[in-house]
Amino acid sequence: QSALTQPRSVSGSPGQSVTISCTGTSSDVGGYNSVSWYQQHPGKAPKLMVYDVTARPSGVPDRFSGSKSGNTASLTISGLQPEDEAEYYCCSYAGGYSFVFGSGTKVTVL
Amino acid sequence: QVQLQQWGAGLLKPSDTLSLTCAVYGGSFSGYYWSWIRQPPGKGLEWIGEVNHSGSTNYNPSLKSRVTISVDTSQRQFFLRMSSLAAADTAVYYCARWGITTVRGFDLWGRGTLVTVSS
Numbered sequence: 001q002s003a004l005t006q007p008r009s010v011s012g013s014p015g016q017s018v019t020i021s022c023t024g025t026s027s028d029v030g031g032y033n034s035v036s037w038y039q040q041h042p043g044k045a046p047k048l049m050v051y052d053v054t055a056r057p058s059g060v061p062d063r064f065s066g067s068k069s070g071n072t073a074s075l076t077i078s079g080l081q082p083e084d085e086a087e088y089y090c091c092s093y094a095g096g097y098s099f100v101f102g103s104g105t106k107v108t109v110l
Numbered sequence: 111q112v113q114l115q116q117w118g119a120g121l122l123k124p125s126d127t128l129s130l131t132c133a134v135y136g137g138s139f140s141g142y143y144w145s146w147i148r149q150p151p152g153k154g155l156e157w158i159g160e161v162n163h164s165g166s167t168n169y170n171p172s173l174k175s176r177v178t179i180s181v182d183t184s185q186r187q188f189f190l191r192m193s194s195l196a197a198a199d200t201a202v203y204y205c206a207r208w209g210i211t212t213v214r215g216f217d218l219w220g221r222g223t224l225v226t227v228s229s
Contacts, residue, residue, distance in 0.1 A: 001170065001173060003154060020152075038155075045222055046216070051215030054215075055215055089154060091155075096171070097170075098171065101154055101155040101156060102154070103154050
């Protein structure tokens with residue numbers, strides 16, 4: 001059960017859009033519509049931003065959107081805000097009643 | 111307001127057993143799976159395992175031999191025990207909630223407990 005692959009970092013200016021990829025295999029990302037995304041600020045617990053690939057929990061801005069194609073899921077942040085600067089992790093159901101997280105992506109707002 | 115409060119020993123020696131408790135305040139205890147997730151310093155998240163209100167468990171295959179997760183529904187608490195600790199087990203350990211039928215994600219987290227394994 002290897003960690004899902006995410007880019008180490010992405011960056012954008014305020015107001016721009018950034019997209020974070022999360023690549024797995026047909027045994028996890030590609031096999032199930034159970035991908036979630038988490039935002040983590042330094043020293044804080046992660047916060048759920050997207051679940052079931054595209055759904056947003058109550059209170060999460062609609063600037064955050066998720067998608068999936070094949071074995072790769074993506075999180076897009078539109079209209080980047082300074083407070084969006086954080087680490088982001090994807091997570092997928094991996095079969096056998098287990099979960100696997102991504103390696104994490106640092107989003108920098110320039 | 112639903113909260114998870116967690117506690118346990120923070121400094122352990124190699125070969126010790128880690129014991130953590132997570133208490134659920136407010137909301138429903140059934141209808142969810144309750145997970146433990148850890149994060150080594152400066153590194154990513156790793157799912158350890160989960161338990162539901164009836165005691166049904168699932169574990170990360172890579173940790174299964176050393177981990178036991180249990181539940182006390184009457185106290186609304188769940189527990190993590192991890193044996194044969196090594197330095198590589200040094201991490202912040204989080205408890206978290208996974209919604210089975212509603213929000214299928216880890217939507218509620220404890221504040222984390224730093225566990226350091228050192229001789």
